[in-house]
Amino acid sequence: MSETPSLPDDETVVPRAAETFREVEDALLSRWPETRLEPSLERIEAFLELLGDPQRSFRMVHLTGTNGKTSTSRMVDALLRALELRTGRFTSPHVETMNERISVDGEPLDDEAFVRAFNEIAAYTHLVDEDQPHPLSFFETVVGMAYAAFADAPVDVAVVEVGMGGSWDATNVADADVAVVLPIAVDHARYLGGTTEAIAHEKAGIIKPGSTVVMAQQDPEAGAVLMARAAEVGATVAREGLEFGVVSRTPAVGGQMVSLQGLRARYDEVFLPLYGAHQAQNAAVALAVVEAFAAAGPDAQALDADLVRAAFAEVTSPARLEVVRRSPTVVLDAAHNPHGAEAVGAALEDSFTFEPLIGVLGVMGDKDAEGLLVALEPHLAHVVCTQNSSDRAMSATALAETAVEVFGEDRVTVVPRLVDAIDAAAALAEAGEAVGSSIGSGAVLVTGSVVTAGEARTLLTRGRRAPGTPREEDPS
Numbered sequence: 001m002s003e004t005p006s007l008p009d010d011e012t013v014v015p016r017a018a019e020t021f022r023e024v025e026d027a028l029l030s031r032w033p034e035t036r037l038e039p040s041l042e043r044i045e046a047f048l049e050l051l052g053d054p055q056r057s058f059r060m061v062h063l064t065g066t067n068g069k070t071s072t073s074r075m076v077d078a079l080l081r082a083l084e085l086r087t088g089r090f091t092s093p094h095v096e097t098m099n100e101r102i103s104v105d106g107e108p109l110d111d112e113a114f115v116r117a118f119n120e121i122a123a124y125t126h127l128v129d130e131d132q133p134h135p136l137s138f139f140e141t142v143v144g145m146a147y148a149a150f151a152d153a154p155v156d157v158a159v160v161e162v163g164m165g166g167s168w169d170a171t172n173v174a175d176a177d178v179a180v181v182l183p184i185a186v187d188h189a190r191y192l193g194g195t196t197e198a199i200a201h202e203k204a205g206i207i208k209p210g211s212t213v214v215m216a217q218q219d220p221e222a223g224a225v226l227m228a229r230a231a232e233v234g235a236t237v238a239r240e241g242l243e244f245g246v247v248s249r250t251p252a253v254g255g256q257m258v259s260l261q262g263l264r265a266r267y268d269e270v271f272l273p274l275y276g277a278h279q280a281q282n283a284a285v286a287l288a289v290v291e292a293f294a295a296a297g298p299d300a301q302a303l304d305a306d307l308v309r310a311a312f313a314e315v316t317s318p319a320r321l322e323v324v325r326r327s328p329t330v331v332l333d334a335a336h337n338p339h340g341a342e343a344v345g346a347a348l349e350d351s352f353t354f355e356p357l358i359g360v361l362g363v364m365g366d367k368d369a370e371g372l373l374v375a376l377e378p379h380l381a382h383v384v385c386t387q388n389s390s391d392r393a394m395s396a397t398a399l400a401e402t403a404v405e406v407f408g409e410d411r412v413t414v415v416p417r418l419v420d421a422i423d424a425a426a427a428l429a430e431a432g433e434a435v436g437s438s439i440g441s442g443a444v445l446v447t448g449s450v451v452t453a454g455e456a457r458t459l460l461t462r463g464r465r466a467p468g469t470p471r472e473e474d475p476s
Helices: 021-029 042-050 069-082 111-131 138-152 196-206 220-233 277-294 305-313 338-351 369-379 396-407 418-430 450-461
Strands: 059-064 087-090 102-104 157-161 178-181 212-215 236-239 245-252 255-261 266-272 320-325 329-333 357-361 382-385 412-414 443-447
Touching: 021 111, 021 138, 042 111, 042 138, 059 069, 059 196, 059 277, 069 087, 069 157, 069 277, 069 305, 087 138, 102 138, 111 138, 138 157, 178 196, 178 277, 196 220, 212 220, 212 277, 220 236, 236 277, 245 266, 245 277, 255 277, 266 277, 266 305, 277 338, 320 338, 320 450, 329 418, 329 450, 338 369, 338 443, 357 369, 357 418, 357 450, 369 396, 382 396, 382 418, 396 412, 418 443, 418 450, 443 450
Parallel strands: 059 157, 059 178, 087 157, 178 212, 212 236, 329 443, 357 382, 357 443, 382 412
Antiparallel strands: 087 102, 245 255, 255 266, 320 329
16 A cells, blocks of 8 residues: 555554465354345445455456456457556456456465455454444455555556445445446346346446446447446447457467457457457457557557567466366356356357257356257256255256256256265266267266356365355355
8 A cells, every 4th residue: 555554543442364275254244145135335445444445446347247357358458458557357256266356467366465454454344333224244244355466566447347236345445447347137136136138227336427438339228328327428439340449360279369459559469368259348348448458549649569469378267168078078157147158158169069068057047948948958958956065056956947948857956065066977977878979079068057057166176265164145
């Protein structure tokens, strides 16, 4: 932070500093989960004021939308670092471990740095708790940690993904140079509304006076809301399909080759090591964002084409059609709503030739399980219904009841433990004749929730946190 805040000269008890990453996890998880919302920015504003308003010490790119935020954030981060800018990145939810949420220079804080970041802000959380009608939530606390860590680094620019919505999201206490609105679809309807128009009103809150808004393709209702907000606050608008977009894309080994039309120039022969048309569109958005951030005015220059190619070639996005094992191939994806599942299905048809493809699905109880299943049904020979370790997980049995209606009884298996479900699916994939396909060409897709994908990734790559260890209750 630019200056170190001091505690009031009274008898306020300063809590003992955390010594381990697990202690920090426990302290954060003891707070209100992200699924318990009280829409107000008062708590986070009071918290950041005590911390010296660290969010005012760096420039910012702010991203909202229903799907694609994390992948696009990672692409924007890579491009900005290629411009020799020091970056902070805040994304949510995490896939495997909590410190993934806060990155500096493209790398998550290690355990020691995460503990330090927590200890710097911990005492002030209790002051806010005592002064406000409701205590700081998990998410508000982690946002404060991130902004303080970015100021301490210090970073030149922070790439910040909203947790949910926009207007009332805790990240929205900073005014971004560039606001990014990725495709809006219906998700979190209980909190944000049941139509894309209603959801767009909430997400439009990140568009601030004098900023640039980069808009992915939207349906007409959502687009009209976003354009009205931009006009209201005097924001400059760049729209996918008009000012920028994907010129062409060709699937390639390990990803795809794309040509992108940016705001300043066209960039050809760009290798993107991610799969699917949706990731090509995310790349076009990321490119436009960085062009808008890096230069302004009619004399602004295009980015160096070789720099763009080098940055995109290094992009990764864990649990986004990520291949984590071979023989049989196991692919992970964090899709948790029908819009995301449709993008996954299209990418599978576009980039892979799996036969049979066996799905392992574990979803949250408040999600549109039927919509997910309907979107994936044309692409899966069989589905294994399971559940992740979250208390919010839909039971494997309940999910199977819906799956039978979509797939038919012969194409549904119930295996409640995730590790056993993956083993069962792998066996089906390897024994292709069991579902009418040739032996040896099958694969497994694990999807349905960020938590499901993250726990599968831990199991399959021998990560640190075993499934069943408590984690913050992500809304995804």
